[in-house]
Amino acid sequence: MTLSQAALAEIRYGYGFRPDRKPAPGPNALLAGLAKPDPYLTETDIPSFAERIAYREVQTEANKARSKQAANAKELLKNARGVREKIIVQDFRALFSQPVLAWVPFRERLMAFWADHFTVSMRVNRDTVLMMDYLQNAIRPHVAGRFGDMLEAVVTHPAMLIYLGQANSIGPGSVAGKRRGVGLNENLAREVLELHTLGVSASYSQADVREFAELLTGFTFDKDGFRFRQRFAEPGAETVLGKSYGGEAADLAAVKAALRDLSLREETARHLATKLIVHFIGGEPVPEHVDAIAEAYLSSEGDLMATYRAFLDHPEAWVPELRKAKQPFDYIVSSLRAVGLKKKHFREFKLREYRRFFIQPLINMGQPLMQPNGPDGWSEDPADWITPAGLTARIHWGNALAQRHAKSSDPRKFLKEALRDASSDDLRLAVSRAETKHEGIAITLASPDFNRR
Amino acid sequence: MKHLEMNRRTLLRNALFLGCSAAANPLITPMTFAATPWDNRLVVIVLRGAMDGLDVVQPYGDSNLAGWRPNLIAGEAAGASDLDGFFSLHSGLEGLKPMWKSGELAFAHAVSTPYRDKRSHFDGQDLLENGGNSPDGGLTPGKDGWLNRVLSLVPGTTTETALAVGRDQPLILEGAARTASWSPESDLDLSPQAELLLNSIYRNDPLFAEANTLALSLSESRDAPEGMTAQKAARAEALAEFAAERLNLESRIAAFSIGGWDSHVRQPQVIRRALGELQTALLTLKAGLGANWNKTVVVCMTEFGRTVRENGNRGTDHGTGGAMVMAGGALRGGKVHGQWPGLAAADLYRERDLMPTDDVRRYAAWAMRDLFSLEKGDLERTVFPGVDLGTDPRLLA
Numbered sequence: 001m002t003l004s005q006a007a008l009a010e011i012r013y014g015y016g017f018r019p020d021r022k023p024a025p026g027p028n029a030l031l032a033g034l035a036k037p038d039p040y041l042t043e044t045d046i047p048s049f050a051e052r053i054a055y056r057e058v059q060t061e062a063n064k065a066r067s068k069q070a071a072n073a074k075e076l077l078k079n080a081r082g083v084r085e086k087i088i089v090q091d092f093r094a095l096f097s098q099p100v101l102a103w104v105p106f107r108e109r110l111m112a113f114w115a116d117h118f119t120v121s122m123r124v125n126r127d128t129v130l131m132m133d134y135l136q137n138a139i140r141p142h143v144a145g146r147f148g149d150m151l152e153a154v155v156t157h158p159a160m161l162i163y164l165g166q167a168n169s170i171g172p173g174s175v176a177g178k179r180r181g182v183g184l185n186e187n188l189a190r191e192v193l194e195l196h197t198l199g200v201s202a203s204y205s206q207a208d209v210r211e212f213a214e215l216l217t218g219f220t221f222d223k224d225g226f227r228f229r230q231r232f233a234e235p236g237a238e239t240v241l242g243k244s245y246g247g248e249a250a251d252l253a254a255v256k257a258a259l260r261d262l263s264l265r266e267e268t269a270r271h272l273a274t275k276l277i278v279h280f281i282g283g284e285p286v287p288e289h290v291d292a293i294a295e296a297y298l299s300s301e302g303d304l305m306a307t308y309r310a311f312l313d314h315p316e317a318w319v320p321e322l323r324k325a326k327q328p329f330d331y332i333v334s335s336l337r338a339v340g341l342k343k344k345h346f347r348e349f350k351l352r353e354y355r356r357f358f359i360q361p362l363i364n365m366g367q368p369l370m371q372p373n374g375p376d377g378w379s380e381d382p383a384d385w386i387t388p389a390g391l392t393a394r395i396h397w398g399n400a401l402a403q404r405h406a407k408s409s410d411p412r413k414f415l416k417e418a419l420r421d422a423s424s425d426d427l428r429l430a431v432s433r434a435e436t437k438h439e440g441i442a443i444t445l446a447s448p449d450f451n452r453r
Numbered sequence: 454m455k456h457l458e459m460n461r462r463t464l465l466r467n468a469l470f471l472g473c474s475a476a477a478n479p480l481i482t483p484m485t486f487a488a489t490p491w492d493n494r495l496v497v498i499v500l501r502g503a504m505d506g507l508d509v510v511q512p513y514g515d516s517n518l519a520g521w522r523p524n525l526i527a528g529e530a531a532g533a534s535d536l537d538g539f540f541s542l543h544s545g546l547e548g549l550k551p552m553w554k555s556g557e558l559a560f561a562h563a564v565s566t567p568y569r570d571k572r573s574h575f576d577g578q579d580l581l582e583n584g585g586n587s588p589d590g591g592l593t594p595g596k597d598g599w600l601n602r603v604l605s606l607v608p609g610t611t612t613e614t615a616l617a618v619g620r621d622q623p624l625i626l627e628g629a630a631r632t633a634s635w636s637p638e639s640d641l642d643l644s645p646q647a648e649l650l651l652n653s654i655y656r657n658d659p660l661f662a663e664a665n666t667l668a669l670s671l672s673e674s675r676d677a678p679e680g681m682t683a684q685k686a687a688r689a690e691a692l693a694e695f696a697a698e699r700l701n702l703e704s705r706i707a708a709f710s711i712g713g714w715d716s717h718v719r720q721p722q723v724i725r726r727a728l729g730e731l732q733t734a735l736l737t738l739k740a741g742l743g744a745n746w747n748k749t750v751v752v753c754m755t756e757f758g759r760t761v762r763e764n765g766n767r768g769t770d771h772g773t774g775g776a777m778v779m780a781g782g783a784l785r786g787g788k789v790h791g792q793w794p795g796l797a798a799a800d801l802y803r804e805r806d807l808m809p810t811d812d813v814r815r816y817a818a819w820a821m822r823d824l825f826s827l828e829k830g831d832l833e834r835t836v837f838p839g840v841d842l843g844t845d846p847r848l849l850a
Contacts, residue, residue: 386660388668407622430650435502435715439647448658
């Protein structure tokens with residue numbers, strides 16, 4: 001079976017077919033969709049940054065009461081939990097409904113790609129409430145814009161500052177550093193160079209990391225968001241990759257200039273090109289494909305639309321072989337697109353349903369929500385996802401969905417809606433031979449045809 | 454009994470209520486329970502996957518049987534026990550023998566729906582549940598379920614009167630009348646046939662094939678992650694237990710499904726597992742219904758039977774005529790109903806299947822006429838359009 005370009009566009013660059021959405025059948029349609037304004041920037045109903053910060057304070061107070069064994073600790077903790085749950089149920093709704101309902105699923109795939117490129121992984125409740133704000137306000141506005149803008153938004157977002165400890169990185173020569181005898185945390189500086197821009201194979205030195213870390217001091221946040229604290233920032237110029245930034249007094253403009261320069265380096269262009277290929281296509285990146293993407297990136301000064309254009313216009317983007325497996329989040333989203341889950345259905349879900357149908361299954365499938373093990377994000381290797389436990393969890397999840405969906409669908413119809421012309425003879429035969437409707441649907445959802453991309 | 458109680462409470466706590474309407478959220482819909490026009494009870498169990506009637510109620514008195522099935526029917530040697538001198542009962546239902554002896558168990562053989570020839574599970578089950586008359590599987594205009602249409606014939610029914618149990622909300626109860634539904638969390642396992650089909654779709658993708666093989670070898674049956682599933686028998690027990698509980702309150706009609714009958718390969722193992730579930734369900738219903746068991750009839754129907762001749766995989770393929778299982782304290786049991794067509798080559802339907810000599814809908818219709826005092830004309834026109842009720846098989850005591 002050879003997949004059509006139209007099927008590849010939806011499966012490899014989207015979240016699979018949705019019966020009530022018109023597919024984007026090739027590179028031009030994918031890019032045209034992406035060029036339209038993103039409705040989720042304005043229509044997404046999630047708590048404000050201020051509400052999130054307010055919760056953090058409520059939780060901090062409750063935690064203090066607990067450690068002091070105060071009489072009202074239990075009550076405060078319960079109240080904090082209530083405040084937090086109100087926030088996360090809205091976040092879960094936005095996070096899962098956006099890609100399931102998307103008219104431009106390619107944009108949602110890019111959201112996930114960039115969120116993973118700029119991984120933030122936190123486990124403490126106080127911190128995880130910032131994640132949706134991070135995705136919505138640091139990543140989403142820039143997925144079809146300039147990489148440099150996204151980089152700046154990301155490294156100044158409170159979620160990233162917390163995750164890589166940047167808010168505690170103090171210039172040793174700063175006012176605060178001298179008084180307290182505290183110093184640098186190189187974490188964010190290192191990850192920006194190693195993961196976010198140049199890539200680990202680029203030639204930068206420990207001195208570059210250190211100087212860049214000094215440049216990034218003074219970053220913190222308050223209830224209004226990012227703040228640059230002069231008193232914590234290392235004074236004097238810093239030299240990163242042979243170029244000097246800043247003058248006598250530390251200032252934010254110097255940091256921005258350094259980030260912009262990093263974003264436009266050839267190493268960065270090649271690093272991003274390679275990551276895009278590995279994420280969407282898999283296998284060993286073809287050098288000419290990397291070259292074409294990197295060149296478009298550099299000549300457009302980091303314009304991502306031009307970058308995606310070069311990526312999609314290359315024949316490698318349309319190799320028929322499906323080398324990737326949908327990650328668990330994408331598998332769940334794809335399945336719910338295939339059954340046509342609607343906005344009103346999401347509104348009916350309470351926290352309990354999100355936990356039962358999304359959060360716990362993601363854990364079972366090996367991808368606990370927003371919690372990859374390290375700043376390098378989720379594995380791109382299908383073998384890390386299609387494991388005995390992972391596949392079993394997918395089969396069970398698909399079976400549970402199928403048992404409910406079979407009421408209103410026929411497996412032969414479902415197979416057509418879910419995969420159109422992209423189903424193998426083996427799968428069509430197996431579906432026709434299932435003993436119940438729901439098992440016909442479950443088999444489709446469990447198939448390599450549905451799980452690969 | 455204590456064990457059952459505990460089990461029930463656990464189940465109720467984990468219970469997942471499902472919806473009433475067709476446009477329901479495929480993941481969840483809240484619902485409310487509402488009360489009751491009759492005193493008698495009907496339970497319909499849909500046996501999905503095509504139960505092999507010839508293996509369950511074995512016509513060992515037919516001299517042609519052994520020739521068609523050299524490896525499958527082993528009769529008394531395999532523990533089957535005589536019912537009436539002509540039929541014997543598969544040992545997987547041995548636990549029901551006391552019911553047979555006390556007249557609470559009956560069968561109808563060589564029966565089928567009107568569905569013919571295409572032998573598709575989906576279309577066959579749809580027609581079985583829709584109750585229509587079309588040999589090609591076409592549904593009645595309302596595309597609803599016959600149990601739902603029964604509700605339209607009786608005044609004073611409520612949402613609670615009829616109850617679907619299990620996640621695969623069956624067509625049999627779909628339609629204009631509002632019905633209740635409920636599912637235990639454990640309703641999740643795949644049938645043996647589905648596992649075979651998964652093997653077939655994974656064979657050309659080594660990554661999936663290897664993961665699946667390892668998953669299956671890690672646990673004998675494919676156990677779900679913790680808290681998501683239970684063993685098959687426990688599931689049948691849970692469904693039957695909950696149905697009995699509701700039937701002791703306001704519900705009068707309950708329907709649920711038992712799958713796993715599609716025995717193309719290794720039929721002895723496959724059918725024993727499915728029979729185990731059926732037996733558990735019937736014993737649980739009897740125990741749970743207590744005194745109400747005497748007001749109850751359970752009707753177990755399948756979409757079609759299986760080929761008379763065994764295939765090359767110690768299994769059988771999709772056929773036509775099959776068997777129907779009936780149980781209940783209200784039953785005048787201890788009898789295998791029907792006209793036996795014979796198993797000589799010339800007696801078979803399309804030279805391969807058991808010739809259906811009776812309509813499975815007729816038995817359900819007579820049971821409901823007696824249980825719910827429905828009119829013969831309503832049954833022939835509204836519930837099962839086109840069925841000819843014919844002579845009274847006198848199913849009830």
